[in-house]
Amino acid sequence: MNEYDYKNSENDNARERTSGTGTPAVMRNIFGIIMIIVYVGMGVLLLINYFGWSGDWAWTRYVVGVMLVIYGIWRAYRQIKGIDTSY
Numbered sequence: 001m002n003e004y005d006y007k008n009s010e011n012d013n014a015r016e017r018t019s020g021t022g023t024p025a026v027m028r029n030i031f032g033i034i035m036i037i038v039y040v041g042m043g044v045l046l047l048i049n050y051f052g053w054s055g056d057w058a059w060t061r062y063v064v065g066v067m068l069v070i071y072g073i074w075r076a077y078r079q080i081k082g083i084d085t086s087y
Contacts, residue, residue, distance in 0.1 A: 032079045036072050043068030 045051070046065030053061050077083075 039072030
């Protein structure tokens with residue numbers, strides 16, 4: 001193996017650990033998990049009326065809460081299946 005081949009194999013290993021944007025894959029996965037927790041958690045907080053919203057527009061908290069939970073589940077599915085990666 002000559003020096004050129006060694007450098008190419010080294011670059012291939014580095015490419016496996018980072019995404020297309022240069023972000024390390026581990027950090028990308030951690031951020032994805034944190035965002036799933038934020039979306040689902042915020043949706044649940046809205047559904048249980050944690051913030052005490054009332055009045056004519058109180059129904060919007062149900063709509064937004066359900067949408068956040070659904071989006072969090074969708075992101076979790078994509079995270080588990082590996083669809084989120086853009087290598």
